[in-house]
Amino acid sequence: MKQVVTFGEIMMRLAPPLNYRFAQAASLEITYGGGDANVGAALAGLGVPAAHVTCFPANDLGHAAARHFRALGVNMDATVFQGDRLGLYFLEVGAGMRPSKVVYDRANSAFAHLDPAAFNWDEILKDAGWLHWTGITPAISASTAEATRQAIAAARRLGLTVSADVNYRRNLWQYGQTAQAVMSELVAGCDVVVCSENDADDLFGIKPQPGTDSKFVSVAQQVMARFPQIKQVVTTRRKTHSASHNGLKGLFYDGQQFLETVTYDLNPIVDRIGGGDAFMAGFIYGSLTYDNPQQALTFGVAASALKHTIHGDINLVTVAEVEEIMRGNTSGRLLR
Amino acid sequence: MKQVVTFGEIMMRLAPPLNYRFAQAASLEITYGGGDANVGAALAGLGVPAAHVTCFPANDLGHAAARHFRALGVNMDATVFQGDRLGLYFLEVGAGMRPSKVVYDRANSAFAHLDPAAFNWDEILKDAGWLHWTGITPAISASTAEATRQAIAAARRLGLTVSADVNYRRNLWQYGQTAQAVMSELVAGCDVVVCSENDADDLFGIKPQPGTDSKFVSVAQQVMARFPQIKQVVTTRRKTHSASHNGLKGLFYDGQQFLETVTYDLNPIVDRIGGGDAFMAGFIYGSLTYDNPQQALTFGVAASALKHTIHGDINLVTVAEVEEIMRGNTSGRLLR
Amino acid sequence: MKQVVTFGEIMMRLAPPLNYRFAQAASLEITYGGGDANVGAALAGLGVPAAHVTCFPANDLGHAAARHFRALGVNMDATVFQGDRLGLYFLEVGAGMRPSKVVYDRANSAFAHLDPAAFNWDEILKDAGWLHWTGITPAISASTAEATRQAIAAARRLGLTVSADVNYRRNLWQYGQTAQAVMSELVAGCDVVVCSENDADDLFGIKPQPGTDSKFVSVAQQVMARFPQIKQVVTTRRKTHSASHNGLKGLFYDGQQFLETVTYDLNPIVDRIGGGDAFMAGFIYGSLTYDNPQQALTFGVAASALKHTIHGDINLVTVAEVEEIMRGNTSGRLLR
Amino acid sequence: MKQVVTFGEIMMRLAPPLNYRFAQAASLEITYGGGDANVGAALAGLGVPAAHVTCFPANDLGHAAARHFRALGVNMDATVFQGDRLGLYFLEVGAGMRPSKVVYDRANSAFAHLDPAAFNWDEILKDAGWLHWTGITPAISASTAEATRQAIAAARRLGLTVSADVNYRRNLWQYGQTAQAVMSELVAGCDVVVCSENDADDLFGIKPQPGTDSKFVSVAQQVMARFPQIKQVVTTRRKTHSASHNGLKGLFYDGQQFLETVTYDLNPIVDRIGGGDAFMAGFIYGSLTYDNPQQALTFGVAASALKHTIHGDINLVTVAEVEEIMRGNTSGRLLR
Amino acid sequence: MKQVVTFGEIMMRLAPPLNYRFAQAASLEITYGGGDANVGAALAGLGVPAAHVTCFPANDLGHAAARHFRALGVNMDATVFQGDRLGLYFLEVGAGMRPSKVVYDRANSAFAHLDPAAFNWDEILKDAGWLHWTGITPAISASTAEATRQAIAAARRLGLTVSADVNYRRNLWQYGQTAQAVMSELVAGCDVVVCSENDADDLFGIKPQPGTDSKFVSVAQQVMARFPQIKQVVTTRRKTHSASHNGLKGLFYDGQQFLETVTYDLNPIVDRIGGGDAFMAGFIYGSLTYDNPQQALTFGVAASALKHTIHGDINLVTVAEVEEIMRGNTSGRLLR
Amino acid sequence: MKQVVTFGEIMMRLAPPLNYRFAQAASLEITYGGGDANVGAALAGLGVPAAHVTCFPANDLGHAAARHFRALGVNMDATVFQGDRLGLYFLEVGAGMRPSKVVYDRANSAFAHLDPAAFNWDEILKDAGWLHWTGITPAISASTAEATRQAIAAARRLGLTVSADVNYRRNLWQYGQTAQAVMSELVAGCDVVVCSENDADDLFGIKPQPGTDSKFVSVAQQVMARFPQIKQVVTTRRKTHSASHNGLKGLFYDGQQFLETVTYDLNPIVDRIGGGDAFMAGFIYGSLTYDNPQQALTFGVAASALKHTIHGDINLVTVAEVEEIMRGNTSGRLLR
Ligand SMILES: [Ca+2]
Ligand SMILES: [Ca+2]
Ligand SMILES: [Ca+2]
Ligand SMILES: [Ca+2]
Ligand SMILES: [Ca+2]
Ligand SMILES: [Ca+2]
Ligand SMILES: [Ca+2]
Ligand SMILES: [Ca+2]
Ligand SMILES: [Ca+2]
Ligand SMILES: [Ca+2]
Ligand SMILES: [Ca+2]
Ligand SMILES: [Ca+2]
Ligand code: NI
Numbered sequence A, B, C, D, E, F: 001m002k003q004v005v006t007f008g009e010i011m012m013r014l015a016p017p018l019n020y021r022f023a024q025a026a027s028l029e030i031t032y033g034g035g036d037a038n039v040g041a042a043l044a045g046l047g048v049p050a051a052h053v054t055c056f057p058a059n060d061l062g063h064a065a066a067r068h069f070r071a072l073g074v075n076m077d078a079t080v081f082q083g084d085r086l087g088l089y090f091l092e093v094g095a096g097m098r099p100s101k102v103v104y105d106r107a108n109s110a111f112a113h114l115d116p117a118a119f120n121w122d123e124i125l126k127d128a129g130w131l132h133w134t135g136i137t138p139a140i141s142a143s144t145a146e147a148t149r150q151a152i153a154a155a156r157r158l159g160l161t162v163s164a165d166v167n168y169r170r171n172l173w174q175y176g177q178t179a180q181a182v183m184s185e186l187v188a189g190c191d192v193v194v195c196s197e198n199d200a201d202d203l204f205g206i207k208p209q210p211g212t213d214s215k216f217v218s219v220a221q222q223v224m225a226r227f228p229q230i231k232q233v234v235t236t237r238r239k240t241h242s243a244s245h246n247g248l249k250g251l252f253y254d255g256q257q258f259l260e261t262v263t264y265d266l267n268p269i270v271d272r273i274g275g276g277d278a279f280m281a282g283f284i285y286g287s288l289t290y291d292n293p294q295q296a297l298t299f300g301v302a303a304s305a306l307k308h309t310i311h312g313d314i315n316l317v318t319v320a321e322v323e324e325i326m327r328g329n330t331s332g333r334l335l336r
């Protein structure tokens, strides 16, 4: 199997233990994550060769972050070490009707200030088969957008599949270019996109046609019309009963068939962060492995469902574990 | 907004981590709490100026307890430091069908042996607008009952609103006076009381009139007839599915209208201790802030619902968080 | 009350904290357990004189294991200290649809290599009234099977009641004798057996008669016909909704009456390991204490239900706590 | 070897982790200890049959304390469960020039209020060879003094050796009888006493004769003259360089020979609490085992030296470990 | 006693537990500190009314920092809540020959971007008697330098004593003005300065006169000549044997007398951060309390010595504890 | 720089926190180590390309061990996953005069049962420049000895430098071949050996010539005479003051010059395990980097000295940190 390459920022995540509020914390637990890197790390765990491309400060925190992903089997050889600080985010884990809460402290990170020229994409991607990025990366700064642009261009040149989780975050996008303009250019180079109805509206002004059976299909059709390179649009639909209890399903459209999965009942939720990244990793794995998109989609959602039982941003599961869920074995019966 | 003053004992709470039984504990987590002080601390968190009046031993444990409430923004300037020991309680947190369990070790505390003359209530209450106490305080000793009596008298003299959570605890009340006699005298000086049907029966021999639509209203009417100073009777109604899953609603009667709230579903419960105190703090906040009692009542119950997701005796929430619950946003959706 | 004696291996259990995966563990929490010993320890907690017979290596780990059971009030005086290593098992605790997972590391333990001649059963059992063992013990090695054989023979000689949890584990039984042959001989000496339909099939080739009302009764009848010493067959029936949520009931047949219990709803599950042992301890307690088997059976299932809220292999509950559940008080209401 | 019986209060010890001050503690580590019980537990670890006699409240804390000593191999069968609360002490561990600090909370404990009639000393001591008590026990209350009196009387009747660590604590002795009067009566029944020059002065008004070579010998001679039953006086001499660094030696006089040991250098000190109890346990072990008092004395001091490297009140060491120190192997070289 | 006011940044300090390296950390312990604020908090612990002036972001981290100092009894009422992020520093605690290591992440903090106009110094200082600041504060940004300038001007107007720890840090001072220029202006308004020989050279180009008896006196004389407002120059002299073992003494010159203290032996060192701040707090306390500067100086050094045994940036000690060290009681003997 | 390849077993190390005894442990901290692998991991940290060759069971524990070394930058691509169990060792950390204590549980590990044919040494070593192994590896089993033999043969064929730490452990070597025979054959293929006087005696019957100036030189000369391939003999000399305080120096002989280093004072010792491996890694680094052996030797000892301040088996230090010690900067002065 060829390598999947991901590109984006990795932050240190700092969270009080258990369900403590920030106001109660005497210590913070460290993990690391980032939307794109989480996909790479989950793929490595599924046995797919994975490399992640990022920029860290050349201090102990940057090295610790690299170490974390190396442990998970992600090739970090293309990491650039320069810049001032590691991006951070603080997470307070909710419960029941109290939501989890994120305080970002990522401004002026080494990644935000990266030099696009530091990445030789033709070299980095030379043995790869797939490039994946998220809408967070070009949202951070003009230089991260430029690097994304160059990565996609190289990937197209080299014949890779390109996927994106468009993932619109209003609070980012503060460097003077609009999400709409930047993302339209970048998405135009993609084969597969994760894009919800809300994302389509916010980024592309695309709304479901009135009176259509499926709003998702209507939106996906318009996205595919606008960006002809795109061959598949996927998304997950989450029903939020409480911070501890959600439902989750997956949706897929490829211009011809509309597919969806059963709804998995997620209860209790151990850690909801990274659920979307786990889905995308699973869907990429499934696309590389199975013959039909229904299995790829179900693998993605089953993988994401398991992620919600696992602490940290990253889905630490095996193919066998996900396939067990796909077969309907969701009973959690003890394995000896 | 004028200061709310609370009066009562603060204990160190010692609990094994997680759901461990006492028999398994190698360490005990420290927090601090007390019915009245929990109300004051929650009010401080809601932005209401709050002061708590208590008595601690002049040792490291007493100072640590004072420090805990000072951190939360409670004015502790009227604390008297004298006496022998800090009251303690040991908490074992249950789960499912195993109840949580409290072992009290509060006898002979500094608070129980306080000298009523040590508190200059006219000075303490001179800038305050509201005095709150609970039925636990006069249950501890003749001197704590006497101090409560003097506090209420001063509050009435100075024109404060006086509220009480009558909170009958059979195991206390061992100093030779009856709860019935002492509490009748003290409740007579109150404007607002938290009083359940059980409390009314145990303390005042008041039972619902046979055949009434609402037992709560029937009881509240008799309480208000017996104690003409009382203008509002409130309570919460808890449905205990398991130690991890409860339902909660609020009830209110003011002589004219009977109000109730929706039932909030509490699942999972992180920490049930202090749920009633969180309600009272929320109801006081609401009474000081909103025009109508329905909003005050709902704020109180919504605040208490959130309390059940928070570790420790004290409700560490903001007004914005409670109002989100009041608006029906109980889905616990991640806040970025 | 006469002593209950149990015989079998005790392992050190090593588990990551909370719901962490093995891949995330920086430390492992220690408890100790073993199917038979868990029964003895739970009985000691219920006030029944209990002794456990086992073999530990004469190193710090063996002594720590003995210490753990001595703390719980189990008489460990018959422990033999010889051999090379303490058996271990590693436990990863699941959640929701992710199952808990056990990695055994028990081969070549001191217990597996025990010398049957080291146990003087006539001396060990001389004051006892009941001997309990599980199907795990004879599955480990020829010498543990031989020791079990001798223990049962002595118990029969001395007039004890003998019970077994037949507990078939395919992964064990690797020393060259078949489970079918060994267990048939050993079960023949028992008065009471825990035996599910699956166990009966795997061990004795007994299947329910087609068309019977109750598969359990059909199987139990055949077991009792095959092994005439057996007077009672019991089992639990578990409905596995998820790793965090199960239902549990108990079944009983004594040749005349078929009894069952209500289904207890176990939600959330704190620790599912040892649930069957807690049932057996409760059933033994009930058999020694109550006049009728319905109460014994219900006590066993109520005890097992409580076990699921308690961390570790062993059911740390009192008779009063179990009887509260039997009375239907499963609401987990706070005890002050 | 015959059983050694100890009598006295056991307290729960609650200490912040590491070197944190009380003001910084978010949790407290639990151990248990008491001067007399520490001797018994250390003896059990040295292979001497040991029983401890005490009184606990019949609550979860009392049972946990009993469990702790049972785990260590101490026979706790004579424990009386009655009374209100478990005695506590809070310990802040110092470092360098900052001393460790103890806050006692032991007033009104179950032990302080024990009923002397609850102990049948003739039964308790019937198989024992040695009774040990400390001066703390009769200091607590008139009833604990009376129980000590009865224990000594029974021991003398039954021909046991009786030892005491006279251990004068000024802060205790508040029940209206003087230490001098009570202790003189009790010490009169002893064969062996631990008594420093300060203790002798405070309790018996005995001061070293001016101009004597050894103040200790001078004092010991007077003590033995006053109390003719006493055959050996021992003590340790501690040089306190800092909270982390002490020197320690032992002194002995038996009316004929004066013995002392080398000074052991204790650096770093892990836990200094219970150092004296570890000495006494070692000296008792040595007296029961060796032919000459020099070895007994050295064993006691070597055991105490090791205690300073062990967390908690109790000396968890083996005979082989102590004898290694006695042989001069204090280099702490790794054991594989 | 009049209030002492301090001004400066407070950072969250994040440190791996124990002596773990950053590369090994799975969690980070939180405390808070800042050179100026540490002085205020230590003064509050010594019973001196203390207020600290700072700027925090209006997020959960800023509020937690304020809470930490409020708990310690510091008046935080003048805190301005605005700006983007809380300054952080990461601390790796060394041992023996491995140094502790700090990674700063304080750029672009709320404090660095503060608006000088947000502080009404005449109001803030109206009841104060002393203003203290450190050279770190004007090193951060032009606006923090400006605010320091205004604070000193107001203090002089209102007749306060002004002190500074000049504390030159080469890595700061990046906003385009030189330390030399800025500090000369600010120091000119001070009565008391902490200034080592190195600081004097780096900041003012002052070197000891060749051939003088005491380099410190020579430097102090020149400093006082250059800045006539200064009446006292003090410093500490540290001998660094290892990260775990230091010696510490204090030096003082007031134009007439040169004073020094004994050298305290610091071994082992629990936490060396904040040792200088503890000295300054102690010296201020001593100056406000004692008649002669020798006692003030010794109190400062004794307080600093104790700080090295205490975890965190802040000296949590009482006057009685420091005076014990002053009396030479450095033996760390257990306090019961 | 060419890759250094190491070969040997990696065990999970399980240790109670802090200085707790096994008898006190409620949890065990996990790290991983093995004499050869520790060298590889330390080299990776020093920037040398490093690969380790080993055999793990294909279970979660084996994968976690691999992950640990991958995180440290060690190439683990040649790992064979087969066999039954991961080798374990339990470590109790001593203090002062109480030694640390290791309980091994490594029998029947996957590594012990490895299949020598599973390693293609010509492929594994094709880009390498150095092979390092320790005397522990051939001591484990005939098959590990055979694999070592094949590795050395391939290395010689391919022209690598071969080094060994002969490290005689009497408790191993139980598979029926003598250490003397096996090691003589293997050492004959080495260029560099770590060999103390004791090792030389135990393995080769080589004793210092009577009357020689340096016993080490005398032994090294004989070793080099016996095994002509050997060009350098090195060792460390440890002075064990206590478990917390050692001295350490290095010795070197190459047939011509005898070199030694200063003695480093190690106080306090955080973790002594892996000190020898840290020395060897440093000496290899130095040999690859510096022109003269004195610097290589000093780098090795300085690196080992730092190791004693670091938790775990592996030396987590940089070249800059070691060179600072080499320059004599052992004062542990805070780095900002
Ligand atoms: Ca989490
Ligand atoms: Ca993560
Ligand atoms: Ca709780
Ligand atoms: Ca609390
Ligand atoms: Ca568990
Ligand atoms: Ca267990
Ligand atoms: Ca301790
Ligand atoms: Ca203890
Ligand atoms: Ca520290
Ligand atoms: Ca701090
Ligand atoms: Ca260690
Ligand atoms: Ca290691
Ligand atoms: Ni949890």
Ligand code: NI
Pocket: A030, A031, A032, A068
């Ligand atoms: Ni991690």
Ligand code: NI
Pocket: A015, A029, A030, A031, A311, A312
């Ligand atoms: Ni985490």
Ligand code: NI
Pocket: A018, B018, B270, B311
């Ligand atoms: Ni909790």
Ligand code: NI
Pocket: B030, B031, B032, B068, B312
């Ligand atoms: Ni708290």
Ligand code: NI
Pocket: B029, B030, B031, B311, B312
């Ligand atoms: Ni808490």
Ligand code: NI
Pocket: B018, C018
């Ligand atoms: Ni849990």
Ligand code: NI
Pocket: C030, C031, C032, C068
């Ligand atoms: Ni345990």
Ligand code: NI
Pocket: C029, C030, C031, C311, C312
């Ligand atoms: Ni556990």
Ligand code: NI
Pocket: D030, D031, D032, D068
């Ligand atoms: Ni303990």
Ligand code: NI
Pocket: D018, D093, D270, D271, D311
């Ligand atoms: Ni300790």
Ligand code: NI
Pocket: D029, D030, D031, D311, D312
């Ligand atoms: Ni402890």
Ligand code: NI
Pocket: D018, D019, E018
């Ligand atoms: Ni420490």
Ligand code: NI
Pocket: E030, E031, E032, E068
């Ligand atoms: Ni703090």
Ligand code: NI
Pocket: E029, E030, E031, E311, E312
């Ligand atoms: Ni801290």
Ligand code: NI
Pocket: E018, F018
């Ligand atoms: Ni330590």
Ligand code: NI
Pocket: F030, F031, F032, F068, F312
């Ligand atoms: Ni590790």
